[in-house]
Amino acid sequence: MSAVIYPTTNLTATEQLKFERGEGVYVYDNNGKQYLEGLAGLWCTGLGYGNKELIDTISDQLGTLSFAHNFGGKTHQPAMDLADKLAAMVPVENAKVFFGNSGSDANDSHIKMLRYYFNAIGKPEKRKIITRESAYHGVTVAAGALTSLPASLAHFDAPVDALGILRTDSPHYYRGVQGDECAADFGTRLANNLEQLILREGPDTIAAFIAEPITGASGVIVPPPGYYEKIQEVLNRYDIMFWADEVITAFGRTGNLFGCETMNIQKPALMTFAKQLSSAYFPISASVISGDMYEPMVEASNEVGVFGHGFTYSGHPVGCAAALKTLEIYERDGLYDNARDVGAYMQLKLSMLARFEQIGEIRGEGLLGAIELVEDRASRTPAVNLAKRVTKACEDNGLIVRNVAGNTIAMCPPLIITQDQIDEMVDKLTLSLEQCL
Ligand SMILES: Cc1ncc(COP(=O)(O)O)c(C=O)c1O
Numbered sequence: 001m002s003a004v005i006y007p008t009t010n011l012t013a014t015e016q017l018k019f020e021r022g023e024g025v026y027v028y029d030n031n032g033k034q035y036l037e038g039l040a041g042l043w044c045t046g047l048g049y050g051n052k053e054l055i056d057t058i059s060d061q062l063g064t065l066s067f068a069h070n071f072g073g074k075t076h077q078p079a080m081d082l083a084d085k086l087a088a089m090v091p092v093e094n095a096k097v098f099f100g101n102s103g104s105d106a107n108d109s110h111i112k113m114l115r116y117y118f119n120a121i122g123k124p125e126k127r128k129i130i131t132r133e134s135a136y137h138g139v140t141v142a143a144g145a146l147t148s149l150p151a152s153l154a155h156f157d158a159p160v161d162a163l164g165i166l167r168t169d170s171p172h173y174y175r176g177v178q179g180d181e182c183a184a185d186f187g188t189r190l191a192n193n194l195e196q197l198i199l200r201e202g203p204d205t206i207a208a209f210i211a212e213p214i215t216g217a218s219g220v221i222v223p224p225p226g227y228y229e230k231i232q233e234v235l236n237r238y239d240i241m242f243w244a245d246e247v248i249t250a251f252g253r254t255g256n257l258f259g260c261e262t263m264n265i266q267k268p269a270l271m272t273f274a275k276q277l278s279s280a281y282f283p284i285s286a287s288v289i290s291g292d293m294y295e296p297m298v299e300a301s302n303e304v305g306v307f308g309h310g311f312t313y314s315g316h317p318v319g320c321a322a323a324l325k326t327l328e329i330y331e332r333d334g335l336y337d338n339a340r341d342v343g344a345y346m347q348l349k350l351s352m353l354a355r356f357e358q359i360g361e362i363r364g365e366g367l368l369g370a371i372e373l374v375e376d377r378a379s380r381t382p383a384v385n386l387a388k389r390v391t392k393a394c395e396d397n398g399l400i401v402r403n404v405a406g407n408t409i410a411m412c413p414p415l416i417i418t419q420d421q422i423d424e425m426v427d428k429l430t431l432s433l434e435q436c437l
Contacts, residue, residue: 008151017395022049025414025421027400038394038401038425040414043216043248043368044275047329048414054281054325061321070099070315078320085327086286091260091267094291099284099315103247103274104138106285107210110243110270111142111163112309114207117293120300128164128201130194130209130240134172134405136217137210137245137272146210149218149405166201168194168209171223174361174372174380183224191230195237203238208270213259216248216412219405220370222363228265241269247285248368251276251327252336252415255343255366262365269293276415279326284319335415343367345419346411349426356433358383367417370410371429382407386436393432399425 006014018030025048027037040046047054061078068076079099087095098113100106111129118126129146131137137146145158145165153160169190170176173183181189198206209231215221235242242265249259250273256262260271270293274285301307313319330336343366350362350369360374373390375381384406391403402410413425 024048024050025417033398035395035398035400036413036421036425036428038399038411038413038429040276040412041280042275042402043253043412044280046251046253046276046335046415047279047281047326048416051279051281051329053329054279054322057325058281058318058322061318065317068317069310069312071310076315076317076320078317078324079315082286082315082320082324085324086273086288089257089327090271090288091258092269092271092288092290093267094294095288096291096294098287098289098309099320100274100287100311101283101313101316101319102138102285103245103272104140104143105311106247106272106274106287107137107143107146107245108140109287109309110208110272110289113287113289113293113297114241114270116297116300116307116309117289118207120296123204125205126207128166128206129243130166130168130197130206132168132170132211134170134215134218134221135210135212136215137212138247164205166197166206168197170218170221171227172219172221173224174363184226187224187227187230190227191234194231195234198234198238198240203240206238206240208241208243209235210243210245211265212245212247213249213263213265214254214365214368216368216410217404219372219408220364220368220410222365223263228263232266242267243270243272244268245272247272247274248276248412251330252339253366253368253412255340257336277326278319278322281326282316282319282322283313284316284323330415333416338417339367339415342417342419342422346413346422346426349422350411353426353430353433356437358386358437359433364411367415368410368412370404370408372408374407389436390429390432393435394429397428397432399428399432401429 019027020030021028027035083097086097098109131146133148135148137143145160145163173186244260246259254262269290271288278284359371361372373383373387375383387403387407394401404410
Protein backbone atom coordinates (compact mmCIF):
# COMPACT_ATOMS: atom_id res chain seq x y z
CA MET A 1 0.00 0.00 0.00
CA SER A 2 1.40 3.38 -0.99
CA ALA A 3 1.30 6.51 1.18
CA VAL A 4 -1.42 8.17 -0.95
CA ILE A 5 -4.49 9.43 0.95
CA TYR A 6 -7.11 8.59 -1.66
CA PRO A 7 -9.68 11.31 -2.35
CA THR A 8 -13.38 10.46 -2.31
CA THR A 9 -12.56 6.85 -1.48
CA ASN A 10 -13.57 4.51 1.31
CA LEU A 11 -10.20 4.51 3.06
CA THR A 12 -10.63 0.86 4.02
CA ALA A 13 -10.72 -0.11 0.33
CA THR A 14 -8.05 1.81 -1.53
CA GLU A 15 -6.00 0.90 -4.62
CA GLN A 16 -8.71 -0.86 -6.62
CA LEU A 17 -7.58 -0.23 -10.16
CA LYS A 18 -4.29 1.05 -11.52
CA PHE A 19 -4.19 2.85 -14.86
CA GLU A 20 -1.11 3.04 -17.03
CA ARG A 21 -2.00 4.76 -20.26
CA GLY A 22 -4.77 6.21 -22.38
CA GLU A 23 -5.53 6.72 -26.05
CA GLY A 24 -8.63 8.30 -27.57
CA VAL A 25 -11.65 7.33 -25.46
CA TYR A 26 -9.85 4.32 -23.97
CA VAL A 27 -7.65 3.79 -20.91
CA TYR A 28 -5.56 0.72 -20.07
CA ASP A 29 -4.75 -0.78 -16.69
CA ASN A 30 -1.45 -2.26 -15.52
CA ASN A 31 -2.46 -5.64 -16.98
CA GLY A 32 -3.06 -4.10 -20.40
CA LYS A 33 -6.85 -4.43 -20.10
CA GLN A 34 -8.76 -1.84 -22.15
CA TYR A 35 -11.65 0.23 -20.76
CA LEU A 36 -13.90 2.69 -22.54
CA GLU A 37 -13.67 5.82 -20.35
CA GLY A 38 -17.38 6.49 -20.00
CA LEU A 39 -16.89 9.33 -17.52
CA ALA A 40 -14.12 11.21 -19.37
CA GLY A 41 -11.92 10.67 -16.31
CA LEU A 42 -13.84 12.80 -13.83
CA TRP A 43 -16.14 14.56 -16.33
CA CYS A 44 -13.11 16.35 -17.73
CA THR A 45 -11.13 14.81 -20.60
CA GLY A 46 -13.12 16.34 -23.46
CA LEU A 47 -10.45 15.45 -26.04
CA GLY A 48 -9.88 12.01 -24.57
CA TYR A 49 -6.33 10.77 -24.15
CA GLY A 50 -3.08 11.23 -26.06
CA ASN A 51 -4.08 14.23 -28.21
CA LYS A 52 -0.75 14.87 -29.92
CA GLU A 53 -1.51 18.43 -30.94
CA LEU A 54 -2.40 19.42 -27.38
CA ILE A 55 0.60 17.58 -25.97
CA ASP A 56 2.88 19.43 -28.41
CA THR A 57 1.36 22.78 -27.44
CA ILE A 58 1.92 22.05 -23.76
CA SER A 59 5.44 20.85 -24.42
CA ASP A 60 6.24 23.95 -26.52
CA GLN A 61 4.87 26.24 -23.83
CA LEU A 62 6.98 24.44 -21.21
CA GLY A 63 10.00 25.03 -23.39
CA THR A 64 9.21 28.69 -24.06
CA LEU A 65 8.01 29.94 -20.68
CA SER A 66 7.38 27.19 -18.14
CA PHE A 67 6.12 29.59 -15.49
CA ALA A 68 5.09 33.18 -15.07
CA HIS A 69 2.66 34.67 -12.59
CA ASN A 70 0.11 37.43 -12.80
CA PHE A 71 0.83 39.16 -9.46
CA GLY A 72 1.48 42.89 -9.52
CA GLY A 73 0.19 43.18 -13.08
CA LYS A 74 2.89 40.98 -14.58
CA THR A 75 1.48 39.21 -17.55
CA HIS A 76 2.06 36.96 -20.55
CA GLN A 77 0.25 36.34 -23.81
CA PRO A 78 -1.44 32.99 -23.03
CA ALA A 79 -3.25 34.43 -19.97
CA MET A 80 -4.37 37.55 -21.85
CA ASP A 81 -5.50 35.56 -24.87
CA LEU A 82 -7.40 33.00 -22.84
CA ALA A 83 -9.18 35.64 -20.73
CA ASP A 84 -10.22 37.53 -23.87
CA LYS A 85 -11.29 34.33 -25.57
CA LEU A 86 -13.49 33.27 -22.63
CA ALA A 87 -14.89 36.80 -22.23
CA ALA A 88 -16.00 36.71 -25.86
CA MET A 89 -17.62 33.27 -25.46
CA VAL A 90 -19.65 33.65 -22.27
CA PRO A 91 -23.15 35.10 -21.91
CA VAL A 92 -21.86 37.31 -19.05
CA GLU A 93 -21.84 41.04 -19.87
CA ASN A 94 -18.40 42.68 -20.15
CA ALA A 95 -16.90 39.59 -18.61
CA LYS A 96 -13.69 39.59 -16.57
CA VAL A 97 -11.83 36.40 -15.78
CA PHE A 98 -9.93 35.27 -12.67
CA PHE A 99 -7.80 32.14 -13.14
CA GLY A 100 -7.26 29.35 -10.63
CA ASN A 101 -6.36 25.67 -10.55
CA SER A 102 -9.56 23.76 -9.80
CA GLY A 103 -13.32 24.05 -9.78
CA SER A 104 -13.30 24.27 -6.00
CA ASP A 105 -10.87 27.16 -5.75
CA ALA A 106 -12.70 28.91 -8.59
CA ASN A 107 -15.88 28.78 -6.52
CA ASP A 108 -13.99 30.02 -3.45
CA SER A 109 -12.71 32.92 -5.55
CA HIS A 110 -16.28 33.76 -6.50
CA ILE A 111 -17.33 33.86 -2.84
CA LYS A 112 -14.45 36.21 -2.08
CA MET A 113 -15.14 38.42 -5.09
CA LEU A 114 -18.84 38.64 -4.16
CA ARG A 115 -17.84 39.87 -0.69
CA TYR A 116 -15.28 42.27 -2.12
CA TYR A 117 -17.86 43.70 -4.49
CA PHE A 118 -20.67 44.12 -1.97
CA ASN A 119 -18.27 45.67 0.55
CA ALA A 120 -17.06 48.02 -2.19
CA ILE A 121 -20.58 49.24 -2.99
CA GLY A 122 -21.44 49.70 0.68
CA LYS A 123 -23.70 46.66 1.09
CA PRO A 124 -21.60 44.46 3.35
CA GLU A 125 -24.68 42.64 4.66
CA LYS A 126 -25.51 41.27 1.17
CA ARG A 127 -23.33 38.17 1.36
CA LYS A 128 -25.41 35.03 1.88
CA ILE A 129 -25.43 32.45 -0.89
CA ILE A 130 -28.26 30.10 -1.73
CA THR A 131 -27.26 26.62 -2.83
CA ARG A 132 -29.51 23.61 -3.44
CA GLU A 133 -29.98 20.22 -1.89
CA SER A 134 -28.21 17.84 -4.34
CA ALA A 135 -25.45 20.25 -5.27
CA TYR A 136 -21.77 19.63 -5.85
CA HIS A 137 -19.54 22.69 -5.98
CA GLY A 138 -16.24 21.27 -4.75
CA VAL A 139 -14.52 20.45 -1.50
CA THR A 140 -12.39 23.36 -0.28
CA VAL A 141 -13.54 24.89 3.00
CA ALA A 142 -15.88 27.39 1.35
CA ALA A 143 -16.90 25.49 -1.81
CA GLY A 144 -17.35 22.37 0.34
CA ALA A 145 -19.94 24.27 2.37
CA LEU A 146 -21.87 24.96 -0.87
CA THR A 147 -21.86 21.24 -1.64
CA SER A 148 -24.82 19.29 -0.29
CA LEU A 149 -23.63 15.68 -0.60
CA PRO A 150 -23.74 14.05 2.85
CA ALA A 151 -20.25 12.51 2.52
CA SER A 152 -18.74 15.87 1.57
CA LEU A 153 -20.13 17.42 4.75
CA ALA A 154 -19.86 14.63 7.35
CA HIS A 155 -17.03 15.09 9.89
CA PHE A 156 -15.65 18.18 8.14
CA ASP A 157 -17.57 20.82 10.13
CA ALA A 158 -18.00 22.99 7.05
CA PRO A 159 -18.57 26.65 8.01
CA VAL A 160 -22.06 26.69 6.51
CA ASP A 161 -23.51 29.22 8.96
CA ALA A 162 -20.39 31.35 9.19
CA LEU A 163 -20.41 31.76 5.43
CA GLY A 164 -24.15 32.43 5.33
CA ILE A 165 -24.94 29.48 3.12
CA LEU A 166 -28.62 28.68 2.71
CA ARG A 167 -30.12 25.60 1.09
CA THR A 168 -33.18 25.38 -1.11
CA ASP A 169 -34.86 22.42 -2.83
CA SER A 170 -33.20 19.99 -5.20
CA PRO A 171 -34.75 20.40 -8.66
CA HIS A 172 -35.21 16.64 -9.05
CA TYR A 173 -38.83 16.07 -10.07
CA TYR A 174 -38.62 12.27 -9.89
CA ARG A 175 -37.51 12.38 -6.23
CA GLY A 176 -39.20 15.60 -5.11
CA VAL A 177 -42.66 15.33 -6.67
CA GLN A 178 -45.54 15.60 -4.20
CA GLY A 179 -48.70 13.58 -4.89
CA ASP A 180 -49.88 13.94 -8.47
CA GLU A 181 -48.19 17.31 -8.97
CA CYS A 182 -47.10 17.85 -12.60
CA ALA A 183 -43.57 18.96 -13.49
CA ALA A 184 -44.72 22.54 -14.11
CA ASP A 185 -46.38 22.73 -10.67
CA PHE A 186 -43.26 21.22 -9.11
CA GLY A 187 -41.18 24.04 -10.63
CA THR A 188 -43.68 26.63 -9.39
CA ARG A 189 -43.60 25.18 -5.87
CA LEU A 190 -39.80 25.26 -5.80
CA ALA A 191 -39.73 28.85 -7.03
CA ASN A 192 -42.27 29.76 -4.32
CA ASN A 193 -40.15 28.02 -1.69
CA LEU A 194 -37.12 29.94 -2.91
CA GLU A 195 -39.06 33.19 -2.62
CA GLN A 196 -40.18 32.33 0.91
CA LEU A 197 -36.57 31.59 1.89
CA ILE A 198 -35.44 34.93 0.45
CA LEU A 199 -38.19 36.82 2.27
CA ARG A 200 -37.46 35.01 5.56
CA GLU A 201 -33.75 35.79 5.38
CA GLY A 202 -34.17 39.29 3.91
CA PRO A 203 -33.38 39.94 0.22
CA ASP A 204 -30.78 42.54 1.23
CA THR A 205 -28.72 39.82 2.91
CA ILE A 206 -28.50 37.49 -0.10
CA ALA A 207 -25.82 37.96 -2.75
CA ALA A 208 -26.22 35.02 -5.11
CA PHE A 209 -27.91 31.74 -6.02
CA ILE A 210 -25.50 29.06 -7.25
CA ALA A 211 -26.53 26.18 -9.51
CA GLU A 212 -25.05 23.61 -11.83
CA PRO A 213 -27.36 23.98 -14.86
CA ILE A 214 -27.52 20.17 -14.87
CA THR A 215 -25.93 18.56 -11.84
CA GLY A 216 -23.12 16.01 -12.03
CA ALA A 217 -21.92 14.34 -8.86
CA SER A 218 -25.35 14.58 -7.21
CA GLY A 219 -26.87 12.36 -9.90
CA VAL A 220 -27.07 14.19 -13.25
CA ILE A 221 -30.29 15.92 -12.30
CA VAL A 222 -31.99 17.69 -15.20
CA PRO A 223 -34.55 20.17 -13.80
CA PRO A 224 -37.95 20.07 -15.52
CA PRO A 225 -38.78 22.57 -18.30
CA GLY A 226 -39.73 25.97 -16.93
CA TYR A 227 -37.90 25.55 -13.62
CA TYR A 228 -35.04 27.95 -14.35
CA GLU A 229 -37.36 30.54 -15.86
CA LYS A 230 -39.34 30.65 -12.62
CA ILE A 231 -36.21 30.65 -10.45
CA GLN A 232 -34.71 33.52 -12.46
CA GLU A 233 -37.93 35.52 -12.13
CA VAL A 234 -37.69 35.28 -8.34
CA LEU A 235 -33.99 36.14 -8.28
CA ASN A 236 -34.49 39.14 -10.55
CA ARG A 237 -37.31 40.40 -8.33
CA TYR A 238 -34.95 40.53 -5.33
CA ASP A 239 -31.78 41.57 -7.13
CA ILE A 240 -29.95 38.30 -6.44
CA MET A 241 -27.23 37.20 -8.85
CA PHE A 242 -27.43 33.93 -10.78
CA TRP A 243 -24.15 32.06 -10.43
CA ALA A 244 -23.77 29.21 -12.95
CA ASP A 245 -21.30 26.54 -11.91
CA GLU A 246 -20.44 25.16 -15.36
CA VAL A 247 -17.47 23.08 -14.24
CA ILE A 248 -19.05 20.00 -15.85
CA THR A 249 -21.63 21.45 -18.24
CA ALA A 250 -19.51 23.92 -20.23
CA PHE A 251 -17.92 23.49 -23.66
CA GLY A 252 -20.45 21.38 -25.47
CA ARG A 253 -21.14 18.82 -22.79
CA THR A 254 -24.93 19.21 -22.76
CA GLY A 255 -25.26 19.66 -26.53
CA ASN A 256 -24.72 23.45 -26.51
CA LEU A 257 -21.68 25.58 -25.78
CA PHE A 258 -22.85 26.14 -22.20
CA GLY A 259 -25.31 24.38 -19.91
CA CYS A 260 -26.95 27.79 -19.43
CA GLU A 261 -28.00 27.70 -23.08
CA THR A 262 -29.41 24.17 -22.80
CA MET A 263 -31.38 25.08 -19.69
CA ASN A 264 -32.47 28.57 -20.77
CA ILE A 265 -30.54 30.42 -18.09
CA GLN A 266 -30.26 34.03 -19.29
CA LYS A 267 -27.29 36.22 -18.54
CA PRO A 268 -25.75 34.67 -15.44
CA ALA A 269 -23.75 37.21 -13.41
CA LEU A 270 -21.04 34.70 -12.51
CA MET A 271 -19.78 31.51 -14.18
CA THR A 272 -17.30 28.87 -13.02
CA PHE A 273 -15.18 26.78 -15.40
CA ALA A 274 -12.54 24.06 -14.99
CA LYS A 275 -12.22 20.43 -16.14
CA GLN A 276 -12.97 20.43 -19.91
CA LEU A 277 -11.51 23.94 -20.20
CA SER A 278 -8.13 22.28 -20.75
CA SER A 279 -9.48 18.79 -21.39
CA ALA A 280 -7.74 18.08 -18.05
CA TYR A 281 -4.29 18.02 -19.69
CA PHE A 282 -3.24 20.71 -17.20
CA PRO A 283 -5.11 21.99 -14.11
CA ILE A 284 -6.77 25.34 -14.73
CA SER A 285 -10.03 27.02 -13.73
CA ALA A 286 -11.72 30.31 -14.49
CA SER A 287 -14.07 32.41 -12.36
CA VAL A 288 -15.95 34.78 -14.64
CA ILE A 289 -17.73 37.89 -13.35
CA SER A 290 -19.56 40.72 -15.07
CA GLY A 291 -18.00 44.08 -15.81
CA ASP A 292 -20.56 45.69 -13.50
CA MET A 293 -19.22 43.65 -10.63
CA TYR A 294 -15.60 44.27 -11.57
CA GLU A 295 -15.69 48.09 -11.70
CA PRO A 296 -16.32 48.75 -7.98
CA MET A 297 -13.65 46.14 -7.14
CA VAL A 298 -11.12 48.24 -9.04
CA GLU A 299 -11.78 51.24 -6.82
CA ALA A 300 -11.77 49.14 -3.65
CA SER A 301 -8.42 47.59 -4.56
CA ASN A 302 -7.01 51.06 -5.08
CA GLU A 303 -8.06 52.02 -1.55
CA VAL A 304 -6.39 48.91 -0.10
CA GLY A 305 -3.43 49.16 -2.43
CA VAL A 306 -3.93 45.76 -4.03
CA PHE A 307 -6.65 43.22 -4.86
CA GLY A 308 -5.26 40.81 -2.29
CA HIS A 309 -6.34 37.52 -3.82
CA GLY A 310 -4.42 35.23 -6.15
CA PHE A 311 -2.73 31.87 -6.41
CA THR A 312 0.87 31.23 -7.45
CA TYR A 313 -0.56 29.35 -10.39
CA SER A 314 -3.33 31.86 -11.32
CA GLY A 315 -2.96 32.18 -15.07
CA HIS A 316 -0.21 29.55 -15.30
CA PRO A 317 1.11 29.93 -18.88
CA VAL A 318 1.08 26.18 -19.53
CA GLY A 319 -2.53 25.86 -18.31
CA CYS A 320 -3.59 28.88 -20.38
CA ALA A 321 -1.83 27.56 -23.49
CA ALA A 322 -3.45 24.16 -22.95
CA ALA A 323 -6.91 25.74 -22.57
CA LEU A 324 -6.48 27.94 -25.66
CA LYS A 325 -5.47 24.96 -27.77
CA THR A 326 -8.27 22.81 -26.32
CA LEU A 327 -10.90 25.44 -27.19
CA GLU A 328 -9.37 25.82 -30.65
CA ILE A 329 -9.61 22.06 -31.27
CA TYR A 330 -13.18 21.84 -29.90
CA GLU A 331 -14.23 24.56 -32.35
CA ARG A 332 -12.14 23.54 -35.35
CA ASP A 333 -13.04 19.85 -35.18
CA GLY A 334 -16.76 20.49 -34.68
CA LEU A 335 -16.78 18.81 -31.28
CA TYR A 336 -19.65 20.93 -29.97
CA ASP A 337 -21.73 19.64 -32.90
CA ASN A 338 -20.46 16.13 -32.23
CA ALA A 339 -21.53 16.40 -28.60
CA ARG A 340 -24.99 17.52 -29.73
CA ASP A 341 -25.45 14.86 -32.41
CA VAL A 342 -23.73 11.89 -30.80
CA GLY A 343 -25.18 13.10 -27.50
CA ALA A 344 -28.71 12.84 -28.92
CA TYR A 345 -27.82 9.33 -30.07
CA MET A 346 -26.53 8.45 -26.58
CA GLN A 347 -29.78 9.70 -25.00
CA LEU A 348 -31.78 7.61 -27.48
CA LYS A 349 -29.74 4.50 -26.73
CA LEU A 350 -30.07 5.06 -22.98
CA SER A 351 -33.82 5.52 -23.29
CA MET A 352 -34.02 1.96 -24.69
CA LEU A 353 -32.86 0.65 -21.30
CA ALA A 354 -36.33 1.46 -19.96
CA ARG A 355 -37.14 -2.23 -20.47
CA PHE A 356 -35.19 -2.97 -17.27
CA GLU A 357 -37.78 -2.80 -14.50
CA GLN A 358 -35.20 -1.68 -11.96
CA ILE A 359 -34.30 1.45 -13.82
CA GLY A 360 -36.49 4.10 -12.24
CA GLU A 361 -35.38 7.07 -14.29
CA ILE A 362 -33.18 7.67 -17.34
CA ARG A 363 -32.04 11.26 -17.77
CA GLY A 364 -29.49 13.55 -19.33
CA GLU A 365 -28.74 16.04 -22.09
CA GLY A 366 -26.07 15.84 -24.76
CA LEU A 367 -23.14 13.67 -23.71
CA LEU A 368 -24.16 13.70 -20.06
CA GLY A 369 -26.48 10.92 -18.93
CA ALA A 370 -27.53 8.71 -16.05
CA ILE A 371 -29.71 5.81 -15.03
CA GLU A 372 -31.21 5.66 -11.55
CA LEU A 373 -31.72 2.20 -10.10
CA VAL A 374 -34.63 1.34 -7.81
CA GLU A 375 -35.84 -1.74 -5.94
CA ASP A 376 -39.12 -1.41 -7.83
CA ARG A 377 -40.77 1.30 -9.86
CA ALA A 378 -43.77 1.69 -7.57
CA SER A 379 -41.85 2.38 -4.36
CA ARG A 380 -38.86 4.07 -6.04
CA THR A 381 -36.72 2.74 -3.17
CA PRO A 382 -33.09 3.47 -4.13
CA ALA A 383 -31.21 0.28 -5.14
CA VAL A 384 -27.81 1.33 -3.82
CA ASN A 385 -26.17 -2.09 -3.73
CA LEU A 386 -27.40 -2.91 -7.21
CA ALA A 387 -25.88 0.35 -8.53
CA LYS A 388 -22.56 -0.61 -6.93
CA ARG A 389 -22.71 -4.09 -8.45
CA VAL A 390 -23.58 -2.81 -11.93
CA THR A 391 -20.75 -0.27 -11.77
CA LYS A 392 -18.31 -3.04 -10.85
CA ALA A 393 -19.70 -5.32 -13.59
CA CYS A 394 -19.17 -2.50 -16.10
CA GLU A 395 -15.57 -2.28 -14.98
CA ASP A 396 -15.16 -6.05 -15.39
CA ASN A 397 -16.68 -5.69 -18.87
CA GLY A 398 -14.25 -2.93 -19.85
CA LEU A 399 -16.35 0.17 -19.22
CA ILE A 400 -15.71 2.94 -16.70
CA VAL A 401 -18.87 4.63 -15.42
CA ARG A 402 -19.42 6.35 -12.09
CA ASN A 403 -21.77 5.43 -9.29
CA VAL A 404 -23.05 8.74 -7.87
CA ALA A 405 -25.69 9.78 -5.34
CA GLY A 406 -26.01 6.20 -4.05
CA ASN A 407 -28.18 4.55 -6.68
CA THR A 408 -27.34 6.40 -9.89
CA ILE A 409 -24.87 5.47 -12.63
CA ALA A 410 -23.49 8.43 -14.54
CA MET A 411 -22.02 8.62 -18.03
CA CYS A 412 -20.06 11.51 -19.47
CA PRO A 413 -17.76 10.23 -22.24
CA PRO A 414 -15.14 12.39 -23.99
CA LEU A 415 -16.58 14.80 -26.59
CA ILE A 416 -14.66 12.97 -29.34
CA ILE A 417 -16.68 9.78 -28.89
CA THR A 418 -18.24 8.29 -32.03
CA GLN A 419 -21.64 6.70 -32.55
CA ASP A 420 -20.01 3.25 -32.73
CA GLN A 421 -18.28 3.85 -29.43
CA ILE A 422 -21.61 4.93 -27.89
CA ASP A 423 -22.98 1.56 -29.08
CA GLU A 424 -20.04 -0.15 -27.40
CA MET A 425 -20.61 1.81 -24.19
CA VAL A 426 -24.33 1.11 -24.00
CA ASP A 427 -23.83 -2.56 -25.00
CA LYS A 428 -21.38 -3.00 -22.12
CA LEU A 429 -23.76 -1.26 -19.73
CA THR A 430 -26.63 -3.45 -20.95
CA LEU A 431 -24.59 -6.62 -20.50
CA SER A 432 -23.65 -5.52 -16.98
CA LEU A 433 -27.31 -4.84 -16.12
CA GLU A 434 -28.30 -8.26 -17.45
CA GLN A 435 -25.58 -9.93 -15.38
CA CYS A 436 -26.67 -8.15 -12.18
CA LEU A 437 -30.45 -8.34 -12.49
C1 LIG B 1 -20.10 21.38 -10.72
C2 LIG B 1 -18.76 21.25 -10.05
N1 LIG B 1 -18.23 22.30 -9.42
C3 LIG B 1 -17.04 22.25 -8.82
C4 LIG B 1 -16.30 21.08 -8.82
C5 LIG B 1 -14.99 21.03 -8.13
O1 LIG B 1 -13.97 20.94 -9.04
P1 LIG B 1 -12.52 20.40 -8.60
O2 LIG B 1 -12.68 18.95 -8.29
O3 LIG B 1 -11.67 20.69 -9.79
O4 LIG B 1 -12.12 21.19 -7.41
C6 LIG B 1 -16.81 19.95 -9.47
C7 LIG B 1 -16.05 18.69 -9.49
O5 LIG B 1 -16.52 17.66 -9.88
C8 LIG B 1 -18.07 20.04 -10.09
O6 LIG B 1 -18.62 18.98 -10.70
